[in-house]
Structure formats: structure tokens, C-alpha cells
Amino acid sequence: MIVVIGGGPAGFFGAITAKEAQPDVPVLLLEKHQHVLRKVLVSGGGRCNLTNNCHDPRELIKQYPRGGRELNGAFHRFGPADIMGWFEGHGVPLKSEPDGRIFPRSDTSSCIVEALRAAAHQLGIEIRTGCGVIDLEFDAAEKEFLLKLDDNSKLRSAKVLLATGGQTSGDRRGGFALAAGLGHGIENPVPSLFTFKSQDSLLYGLAGLAVPNVSIKATGDAFPGKGLSETGAILVTHWGLSGPAILRLSAWGARAMADADYRFNLMVNWCPEVARNDLDKMLITWAEENGKKQVSHGPELGIPRRLWDALLEKVKIPRDKKWAELGKKNRNQLVEALTASNLSVYGKSANKEEFVTCGGVRLKEVDFKTMESRVQPGLFMAGEVLDIDGITGGFNFQGCWTTGFLAGMGMTS
Ligand SMILES: Cc1cc2nc3c(=O)[nH]c(=O)nc-3n(C[C@H](O)[C@H](O)[C@H](O)COP(=O)(O)OP(=O)(O)OC[C@H]3O[C@@H](n4cnc5c(N)ncnc54)[C@H](O)[C@@H]3O)c2cc1C
Known part of the structure; x- marks a missing residue:
């Protein structure tokens, strides 16, 4: 008999694969x-982003802050195309969004749940x-496992699949304790995919503001070398910062940020596409050509107007000052604020409760x-x-389908 512990995607897909491979073996x-x-x-x-349209394992593994190297061979054996084929073959038409995320065409996660349940039942x-x-x-x-259940009954099985999930589903009886009890090392579990709390005065009044392309860098003793960087869209929230670039940075920095107790410096370059010197030259030219205009009317830099005003306020340049009156010192301050705003982060919040665990059973x-x-x-x-x-984008579920599949095959080989 095969016993699978945990009814999440990894456990279900492991159980289904094992039973498909060896229909005669009872699977519980x-x-x-x-x-x-x-x-x-x-x-x-509620839509279930079940995988990603990224089919090259070399690209796919770059989306895993932890486990990418180990998953390389695994993705060659069972990758996004395989799971997409499985669901479509089980009556769930899929669609790809422009950013590569794959969802059921019905936009309802329940059809994914139903397909897995129906396959297991059949x-x-x-x-x-x-x-x-x-x-x-x-x-x-006896060369078999002895499982004790919470009603105090016992079970015996020669093969066990541990698919108990991360800390989000864990408690003292969770899978980490079961694995550790059998002698496994556990990388200390900490959250990944979270947003940052910051009360920097620059952000006051900017809640709801989205900036499509910024470069961010987390610095501090906990971070290696010059810090950890990301680029992409960010969103100012009531409590600090969110958005794809922040989530990606939280994933890559999950351990370092936990070590720093989520207190670190975040440097934001609001205009990453323009070099600092070029930005300075742009402002000089703009000031020469628009000397009579107020500094609240700045050049087109691809940043929202509200942010420009907030940056002026941050460096204490009055909005009604004329460009002709803006000296070198003020201009330098503005360039500094545009390219290297330092925000202090003092904590983390969940991303709409969507987070995963960094850490778990040691991969070696x-x-x-x-x-x-x-x-x-x-x-x-x-x-x-x-x-x-x-990171977000369907990669966590893909990790579950792939490792579940390999475990299902492994248990029946
Ligand atoms: C709100 C939210 C939204 C998400 N959205 C996405 C998304 O769209 N795309 C994506 O790729 N990822 C997403 N994720 C991440 C994804 O859900 C997880 O990575 C994935 O569910 C992990 O699967 P798993 O099977 O390993 O564990 P889980 O899904 O956590 O399942 C483990 C199961 O084991 C059970 N269990 C634990 N201990 C025991 C025990 N001792 N005995 C018996 N049973 C036990 C638990 O109750 C649980 O049902 C999201 C996560 C959250 C929290």
C-alpha cells in the first residue's frame, strides 16, 4: 500500500500518478x-494560476529562489506543457494571459479541484x-512505516509520500516535524512573497499610486555585497509598498529579510531607464527652455504627476519655484530623489494572504x-x-505538479 499524507496539489498529483502507473496498488x-x-x-x-507558459527548463528554474537547480532535471521530465496537457485531457480548457500565467478558461479554481477529485475517484x-x-x-x-493518526489509530505502509505543504498549513504536527522525526534536516521556515511596511514621509498621500517601471534595491548587513535588486512595477499601499517588483524582491530576499527582522533600507530609482548624468542634463535643458515655468511642471520622465510633487516636497523645493531659480544644489537633490530615494522598511504584510514558505526539508x-x-x-x-x-506566476503549483509526478513514478518503479 502507498499512503499519501496531505491532500494538497502535490499529494493529489503524487497519488494520481502512482495509481495510474500501478492500478493494483492500493493508494490511501x-x-x-x-x-x-x-x-x-x-x-x-479564486481563478487558480496553475502554471506558467514558460517551457524552457533553463528559464523556468530562474523563477525559483530556492530549488531551481534541483528542479532542472525534474522539469525536463514533467513540465508546464505536461500539466497543461493533463488538465486539458481531463476536461479543463486552459488559457494563457499575456504575462504567461495559465488559468482555467472558466476563470474558476473549482474546475481544477473537481478534475483532480474526479481523477482520484475514478x-x-x-x-x-x-x-x-x-x-x-x-x-x-518490518521494513515499513508506522503512522499514528489523530484518532490514535495506527496504519502501516511500505511507502509513504509526505506532501504536507509549508508553514502556511503547518502546526506542531505538520510535515516538518514528521520529516525531522525521521532524521531530516529542515531549513528554517520563513515566509516568502510578502509586501513591505514603510511609513516614509515620501509615501504619505500616495496610496493607490502605481509606477510601472522602477528599480529597487534592499541594502543592509543582512544582504550580500551591494544588496539585492529587482525591477518592475510597484504599488504604493496604505501601509507601504506592494506590486510585482516588491513580491519578487521579497522572494529572493526572504531569508535575509527574516534575518534582518524585516528592517532594512530600500533604495528606489524611479527613473531606471535614464542614467543619472543624462537625467541631470535633461533637467538643465528643461530649466533653460522652461525657465519661467514652475517646477511642478517637469519634463516627461514616465513617472506619475503625484509622485513628482511628492519628490519635490521630500527635498523641500516649493512647487511654485521657477525653473530658472532652481540652482545646482536643488537640482542635485532632485536627481538624487529621482534615482535613489531611500525608504526605511520596518515590517512585512501578506500579499492578499498569498504567501509561500521559504525553507523546509533540505534538498540534498x-x-x-x-x-x-x-x-x-x-x-x-x-x-x-x-x-x-x-515567485508568483504559477511557479509554486508547477513545483507541486512536477515533484508530485516524480514521487508518484518513484513510488511505483
Ligand atoms: C491564498 C493563496 C493563493 C495562492 N495562489 C497561488 C497561485 O495562483 N499559483 C501558484 O502557483 N501558487 C499559489 N499559491 C501557493 C500554492 O498554493 C502552494 O505553493 C501549494 O498549495 C503547495 O502545495 P502542497 O501540496 O505542497 O501543500 P498544501 O497545498 O499546503 O497542501 C498540504 C495539505 O496537507 C495537509 N496536512 C498537513 N499536515 C498534515 C498531517 N500531519 N496529516 C494530514 N494532512 C496534513 C494540509 O491540511 C493541506 O491540505 C497560493 C498560496 C496561497 C496561500
Whole structure:
């Protein structure tokens, strides 16, 4: 018998793959909550961004702050095209958004949940909900695992797939404790994909403002070298900063930011496409040609008007000052504010409660051809319980489908 612990995407896909490969082997899936696939249902704002239209494994692995290297071979064996084919073959038409994110054409995550549930049902996988595993031991004499369930009953199985997810679904009985109990090392779990809290005066009154292309850099003792950089869109919120560039930076810096207790300096270049010297020259030319205009009327720099006003206020240049009166000192201050605004970050918030865990079972303890533990043969692992996480865009689910598939094949080979 194969027992799968955890009814998330990794556990489901592992169970389905195993049962498809060896229909005669009984597969039992245990889920501690009353409902399976809960995160899939709420994912992607209820639409489920199940994967990404990125089909080159070399590009795909760049989307994983942790686990990319290890997933390289895995993605060659089961990648986005495979999972897309699986869902379309199971009656779920898909669509790709311009940024590459893949969703069900119906825009409802429930059809993904239903397709997985129906496949499991058809294959004869037994699913027990409200059934948590509270202890997992290996009985060396019998060469099988002994599972203790939360109703105090016990189960035995020669092969176990641990697919209990990250810290978001974890508690003291979560998968990290079960893996650690069998001798695995756990990279300390901390959140990834979060937004930044900042009360810098520059941001006052800017809530709701989106800036399409900025360059940001987190600096401080916790960050290696000159700091950690990202480019892309950011959004000013009531509590600080959000948007794709912030989320990506939070993923790459998840561990360093946790070490810094989420207190660090964020340098923002609001005009990354113009070199600092060129920006200075642009302002000189603009001042020469528009000397009588107020500085509130600046050159076109691709930044919103509200931000320009806020930057003027930050460097204490009155909005009604004339360009002809703007001396070199003021101009330097303005260039500095445009290209290197220093904002202090003092905490993190969840991105619409969408976050993943950085950390988990150490990857060197797992054979990525089969997802079998090198520490405890017979134990397989898949999904977020491993020290794997991706940036937003469907990459976290893809990690689950891929590792679930490999584990399913590994358990039946
Ligand atoms: C709000 C939100 C939205 C998201 N949206 C997206 C998205 O659109 N695209 C994307 O790629 N990623 C998204 N993610 C991330 C994605 O949901 C996770 O990476 C993914 O669900 C991890 O899958 P998993 O199977 O490893 O674990 P989970 O989905 O966490 O499933 C693990 C299951 O194991 C169960 N379990 C835990 N311990 C035990 C135990 N001891 N015994 C029995 N059962 C146990 C849990 O109850 C849970 O049901 C989102 C995350 C959140 C929180």
C-alpha cells in the first residue's frame, strides 16, 4: 500500500500518478482537514494560476529562489506543457494571459479541484479527510512505516509520500516535524512573497499610486555585497509598498529579510531607464527652455504627476519655484530623489494572504529523480514541504505538479 499524507496539489498529483502507473496498488490519501485542495480553491484570487507558459527548463528554474537547480532535471521530465496537457485531457480548457500565467478558461479554481477529485475517484484512490497524521516512524524490523493518526489509530505502509505543504498549513504536527522525526534536516521556515511596511514621509498621500517601471534595491548587513535588486512595477499601499517588483524582491530576499527582522533600507530609482548624468542634463535643458515655468511642471520622465510633487516636497523645493531659480544644489537633490530615494522598511504584510514558505526539508536529502529521501528510503516528498519555492506566476503549483509526478513514478518503479 502507498499512503499519501496531505491532500494538497502535490499529494493529489503524487497519488494520481502512482495509481495510474500501478492500478493494483492500493493508494490511501490522508488529509487532516475536512476538505482537500483548500489552497487550490482560493488560489489566484479564486481563478487558480496553475502554471506558467514558460517551457524552457533553463528559464523556468530562474523563477525559483530556492530549488531551481534541483528542479532542472525534474522539469525536463514533467513540465508546464505536461500539466497543461493533463488538465486539458481531463476536461479543463486552459488559457494563457499575456504575462504567461495559465488559468482555467472558466476563470474558476473549482474546475481544477473537481478534475483532480474526479481523477482520484475514478482511479479508486481512497481519500480520508479529517484524518491527521501525528507521528511517523520507520519499523526497521518490518521494513515499513508506522503512522499514528489523530484518532490514535495506527496504519502501516511500505511507502509513504509526505506532501504536507509549508508553514502556511503547518502546526506542531505538520510535515516538518514528521520529516525531522525521521532524521531530516529542515531549513528554517520563513515566509516568502510578502509586501513591505514603510511609513516614509515620501509615501504619505500616495496610496493607490502605481509606477510601472522602477528599480529597487534592499541594502543592509543582512544582504550580500551591494544588496539585492529587482525591477518592475510597484504599488504604493496604505501601509507601504506592494506590486510585482516588491513580491519578487521579497522572494529572493526572504531569508535575509527574516534575518534582518524585516528592517532594512530600500533604495528606489524611479527613473531606471535614464542614467543619472543624462537625467541631470535633461533637467538643465528643461530649466533653460522652461525657465519661467514652475517646477511642478517637469519634463516627461514616465513617472506619475503625484509622485513628482511628492519628490519635490521630500527635498523641500516649493512647487511654485521657477525653473530658472532652481540652482545646482536643488537640482542635485532632485536627481538624487529621482534615482535613489531611500525608504526605511520596518515590517512585512501578506500579499492578499498569498504567501509561500521559504525553507523546509533540505534538498540534498532527496533524490530528485524519484523524490525519495536519501535519509529514509521508502519515504518520498513533494511540494512545499521541501525547501522549494517560486515567485508568483504559477511557479509554486508547477513545483507541486512536477515533484508530485516524480514521487508518484518513484513510488511505483
Ligand atoms: C491564498 C493563496 C493563493 C495562492 N495562489 C497561488 C497561485 O495562483 N499559483 C501558484 O502557483 N501558487 C499559489 N499559491 C501557493 C500554492 O498554493 C502552494 O505553493 C501549494 O498549495 C503547495 O502545495 P502542497 O501540496 O505542497 O501543500 P498544501 O497545498 O499546503 O497542501 C498540504 C495539505 O496537507 C495537509 N496536512 C498537513 N499536515 C498534515 C498531517 N500531519 N496529516 C494530514 N494532512 C496534513 C494540509 O491540511 C493541506 O491540505 C497560493 C498560496 C496561497 C496561500
